[in-house]
Amino acid sequence: MSETLHDFTVEVPLWRPRVRPIDLAEATPDQLDALKVTPSNTKVSDYVLVLANDVETLKARTPLFNAIMYNRGGLGRSGRELGAVGASVVNRCIYCAAVHASRYNQLTKTEDHMREVFAQGEAATLPSREAAIYDFAVKLSKTPSEATEADMQALRDAGLNDEEILDLVLSAALFGWANRLMHLLGDPVARQAEEA
């Protein structure tokens, strides 16, 4: 069995569940509907098969996740990904951080920001707009939230309008949810070791 990863990486790892994924052969109609399983689409990740143990919440969460991350207007995709990364750094969700850092790199066509984030963690120093977004996401992700009116004002001073700030609040908060599933219900493991 390959080793659990403990360091941040942009190489998306595999995910090894700590609880039993549902068996597709025994899935209820409700579960199949939530998983969008059809005769031509039977590939479902272990992560989603684990979440199908609570099908009512999964059905509510999937469209909500997609709307927060991909709805049109408001904050651009890279800003939402940066919010997701800020939460994932605080919650040390190696898997979530890898997925969303790599998307951020693709969207922004730079690797500098994520290199700094992974090296310095919560204390990362970024250009002013990115810093306002990242620092807010980090502070909102603490328990209780450490985000202040000054952090919110920094977003406004960086030029974000209410629509954009709302999208950042939603994406950072959403990863308070996603991190607590991904990081608590399974382990990130190196890809090549599993596939060898």
Add this chain to the structure above:
Amino acid sequence: MEADTLNDDDVVLREAGIPADSPVQAALSGRADILAMTQKAHDAALTPAEPGGLSHALRAALAVRAARLHGEASLAAHYASLMAEAGAEGDVAALAEPATKDFADRRLAAFAAYTDLASLAPKDATEADIAALKAAGIGDADIVRLAELTAFLAYQFRVVAGLKLMQATA
């Protein structure tokens, strides 16, 4: 299922208390679908049709506990009202108080310990924390239900906290 108008009865909107003439309200209207889906997720996590081994009363009590750990007094009051509706009593009702960690029923002790970990320090979670739930007799499906409940709450509390900051600086 997509809503294009806000429902003032949604928990997040009620607790954030954004005035109708606020610019924040205008931004929220543009994301009415997300607010409606957030309320559906609240209902799925707190009052599901098939609650499994986590009764509505137990879910509401853990939600009060999590809200208090997050310093969210008004949301704690909301979940306390759900507790009352669900008829929470005895040791289940005692879960609402974060200072109470010892329970005769080891399942309740495990639910409390997991809620504290997931709320305060999810980064510190390890395989041993999930093993502790299993050792207390909590099955895989109930572990996922517990994880979704505490994770949803972490999301909801932060949305409300963020909206309040937006309003304070509007």
